[in-house]
Amino acid sequence: MRTLTYAQAISEALVLGMKENSKVFITGIGVDYPVGVFGTTKEAFDEFGRTRVFESPSMENALTGICIGAASMEMRPVLVHHRNDFMFLAFDQMLNLAAKWRYMYGGNAGQVPIVVRGIIGRGWGQGATHSQSLQSPIAHFPGIVVLMPAMPADAKGLILSALKSKSPVVILEHRSLFDITGEVPEGYYETPIGKANVLRSGTDISVVCTSYMVIEAMRAAEFLSRFGISVEVVDIRSIRPIDENTIINSVMKTGRLIVADTSWVQYGVTSEVSALVAEKAFGYLKAPVVRIGLPDSPAPSTKVLEDVFYPSANSLQKAITKALGIADITTTLALEIDNFKGPY
């Protein structure tokens, strides 16, 4: 099968989605720039022009309401935020309106399935307000779908699913994933929403993880396999709705669980998954659950502190060996594969 980068897979999905449905349009700051949101909207702009791919002023709040209003007439808006941190300005519209629309109008006002793409930053001085991951605050609310594809094939398939959804969908794309490559099927296909993916099968321990942490988990698993440690990696993919069965089945098999996320631990996805396992698979646990996420501070921007801030394959490797009760493997993995060179 051919390989594409994550960015190319997103781009291909948007073009296919726009061909499939003439009511899809893309908006947001700079979506029609020549660079096209890290290459993801350029092809769509070249193919469909400014009628369907048009930039907006800086207006995250009203623009979200405008997309909802357009969706009330069966349009399918795709709203792009270069950094998901800007979505805080749109929370009223996303959470008070879009998430509740079908429910609070009793189904009589139709549906408003907007698709919101938000990009997560990491490292290279992104700092406190350009490197947050908003999955937990958004997924807290019923009525909204939150997706975090880690693999190029899923980025494509989940965007195409989102464009068919009845619910508003937030897709969080990690900036550090944009250049990774993977096999991506040709043509139109949908990846089901609400299904996790066992990316690597193992028997000793489950690492259930999101987005960029999937890449780090795969590296740790690969490394530890050289020492006879068998790690199962579960890519959550869909934060809400969450695939309880795949996670629980994995824990039932391995008896050990590490949950790794791109955001903070408290009140986060790692806590949600831990609670799920405590409630539904407690008897299968052979060791306490371990949560891996950001340390409990805002993100620093200086490299010296960034180096200890973001969790990596090394933090996972240490947590895995500790959970298995074996001596720490002192080898430190080579530099992260993250080749992001800034500035944003």
Added chain:
Amino acid sequence: MQKIGFSLDSFNEPRLKTNRKAIFESLVEIRFTEEMIAENYKDQQMRTAIHLGTGQEGIAAGVCANLQFGDAVFSHHRSHNHFLASGGSVFRLIAELYGSQEGCSKGRGGSVHLSHNQDVFFVSTAILGESVSLAVGRALAYKLEQRKNISVAFFGDAVWEEGVIYESLNFAAIHSLPVLFICENNQYSTESTFTSRKAVNSEFTERARSFGVEAMKGDGNNIRNVFNLVSESIVKMRENPKPVLIEFDTYRWREHVGPNFDHDVGRTFRSKIELEQWQKKDPVQILRNILINEDFFSDFEINEIERKVLEEVSEQFLRAKHSLKPEIESLFENAGEV
């Protein structure tokens, strides 16, 4: 009863006789319904926060009479007027307030989340300014789909304190969208006056114009004035899509939320005398007087119209009061499906 889709001539056109009757019917339907809500509210059976628009009905009825099939209305928390004027039924409104399955939003929305799709698309929203951005979005869809429809945003004067209106005006102007921004300026935001909310020399219409949006002011209690201003704008907007803003002066008779008059419950931020002065400019009386004094209708005819509307409102109200409540099992209806 007919509420929308009238000829867009001026209010005084002779052949608008049936339309004038319908506009008056719509106006008194709103008044009777709101008065009946206020009366029945004390029974604790309508367990939803009501924001009555008594005194402001002229704007809703005058604007909505100009709408056509496929247009859209986005309203705010004080939305009963707009719901009824745009084609929603008294039964569905009252059933919603009683938390009934037969309510316009199946008892899931309450007073501030009303919806209907009778000829025009209607929803009301609770958070200030949402109606404005939604209306702009609907208008964007009209433009993209090349439809000759109009999207109306009703909003109160306090929305000028929110950022969302400036973003929305700007976007509507850039894209020449067919949005009719209707500001209902009743001077009060809950109990706050303009002293703490606006610089004396700052005009709302000037703010709109600074974004490139055509803007005008009018007397919202005189429905002839409302109808004519809106109809002139809408005719132009359907031909050449563009946003227009009209600020109407009006007055809220009752308290911000609830069925009482402010002076009756000891509030002093405004006086009974001020209310009484505005009640002399009652939109229902003003239209009544126009219709009788200018020989559009006789006294008898007007009384007959009122009697019939009251009868209809009472019947629907009673039926709604005893309409079906939702099944417990339906709690998750429309909550989860992806």
